[in-house]
Amino acid sequence: MSSENSFDIVSKVDMQELSNAITQAEREIESRFDFKGSKSSIELEKEELVVASDDEYKLKSVIDVLQSKMIKRGVPIKNMEFGKIEPASAGTVRQRIKLKQGIEQDISRKINILIRDSKLKVKSQIQGDQIRVTGKSRDDLQAVMTLLRGADLQIELQFTNYR
Secondary structure, three states, rough: OOEEEEEEEEEOOOOHHHHHHHHHHHHHHHHHHHHHHOEEEEEEOOEEEEEEEOOOOHHHHHHHHHHHHHHHOOOOOOOOEEEEEEHHHHHEEEEEEEOOOOOHHHHHHHHHHHHHHHHOOEEEEEEOOOOEEEOOOOOHHHHHHHHHHOOOOOOEEEEOOOO
16 A cells, blocks of 8 residues: 655746736726826736836736735745836836746755655656656655745645646
């Protein structure tokens, strides 16, 4: 009865939920008094968000509204990589926000070291942009999940394929 249990550590942004969050944010911006007559927009271009507004202050407000909608829909905001604020057409400013999908190699290595240093009886191996963790004890696997939830990593992690 010594079967192996496992789960995958991934980092993904659910594009459908992100799209819904953008729609909700746009609706709120249209109805808010402080945005009346402003040229604010949020666009999704492949793996990148392009946020534009009249000035840096309004741009930050648009991003705040967007992030609050993302949090409500369970879309990780840790996976947003903010570009520089740059001037755009007609006196507006814009900012590109890259959405990180998958776990980068250096973060994968950090996660593997964290798991190894925890002295739990589990094995972890990097598989492309995700990590598979295997072990005999489900308690050990859950301890790994708890450990990683508490770790200060630059990305949001999800745990999938728990068997």
